[in-house]
Amino acid sequence: MNRIWDELVAYRRAHEDQPILALFDKGDRVERFGTKAGGLWLDWSKTAIDDKALELLLQLADKGGVAERREAMFAGAHINETEDRAVLHTALRNLNDAVVVDGVDVMPGVRAVHAAMSDFARKVRDGRFKGQGGAITDVVNIGIGGSDLGPKMATLALAPWHDGPRVHFVSNVDGADIADTLAPLDPATTLVIVASKTFTTIETMTNAETARRWMERAIGAAAPGQFAAVSTALDKTSAFGIDADRVFGFADWVGGRYSVWGPIGLSLMIAIGPDRFDEFLAGGAAMDAHFRATPLDQNLPVMLALVGIWHHQICGYATRAVLPYDNRLSRLPAYLQQLEMESNGKSVAMDGTPLERVSGPVVWGEPGTNGQHAFYQLIHQGTAVIPAEFMVAARGHEPDLAHQHMLLVANCLAQSEALMRGRDLEQARALMAAKGLTGAELDRQARHRVFPGNRPSTTLLFDQLTPRMLGQIIALYEHRVFVEGVILGINSFDQWGVELGKELALKVEPLLKGQDTGGHDPSTVHLAEMVWEMRGA
């Protein structure tokens, strides 16, 4: 492996000045540096990857054991070694095949929970399940991280299919979040879903108790009847007082950030209905089948991962911008932040030795065209190169506004072209000359209008954002993260890095109440004292 990494780095150094645009001189680049699957087309021709770089990248995937590890994952092996767990979110979206974990077929259990949540969702939607004040008008999902980001992102993305009660999401321990969410709602017609894999997460449990008090004030002892829970910890859901009929469990082999496909997706299922939810699952399953069966060089998640490795580990670009040209995908960058950064933001390899390469990049973004009027300036002319990952559907959902959708698509394509093409000094000088400028002022003004170009991007194009297409896209990114993790030797399925802050928060809280628990640094103590003073305590 080291030889391949070294060769890739040396090859990149030797060809750093090669313009991406010149790579198109070979006529068939667009077809060869693009990958398709299930109605998705990933164009990665606007990157500096050429034939030789591609050959080496594919060797990384091959020698890095991607195919073997992929099979181990689908077969239920404990590939999450630091938690000694299988990794089988894929089982949640392929309800037909048997999946054996530690000698037991887990699918009858998965199917039973899927049937129970579908039944419950139908009853909530058609009014058979009622609140004290009648049919449920609003659903509040209380969860954080993977128990919030997935359903929230997908519920917004699939808004054109909403035909159930309104769905709201509360995640932050900041009381403002729950206060603002609950304020306009009628407790007598609201269903609260407490979504927490562990049912111990402080933010979620605190918000759940706040919601329970809010509901009790209105409907008294009937309040627990309007709560449902989604968790792996069934003892804790019953201790919270939620009837087992409204508790939907899942196993520890579903990671939090991979959990939208199962009961954590209950709020989404209530919003769009079980049938549409199943189409979302079918999309995920279709991407699984593609990922599992397709040779590495035509494999969509593998190619997206190799482009990511090329930009971050080989070219050294520190961040990756995800730019969906779809307003309903506005939560996708936040969702991908958790998926990618919690999965691959590690410093040690699976065996505990320090990583030999930098780990995952910073992932960020906003939908287009909004971002164009905010941070694209830096992507075009800043000194840091930021690979951009564009995403756009050929068709929108508003037939009367098709002209606006065309404008949206045009902007998306124009941005990737502008990033690659740029504008050189001569062109900028000609522009300034045409405006009548001359001499030193022409030169000065022209320099501000130069775009370096040669900035890489990928474009993921698809027909329309349907439940099935969203399922495919999310599964694509999940497998991308997996492939990158395998090549880097990372366990992408644990998240030990979130623990320390959680522990310290529990120790800092007493400090804010004037109780010094000891062991804090002077800066933290001083800040806590200032809070104490400012609150007038």
Ligand code: F6P
């Ligand atoms: O803080 C990290 C984390 O454990 C995430 O991995 C997870 O998605 C989130 O917290 C929420 O956890 P839970 O679903 O157990 O409340």
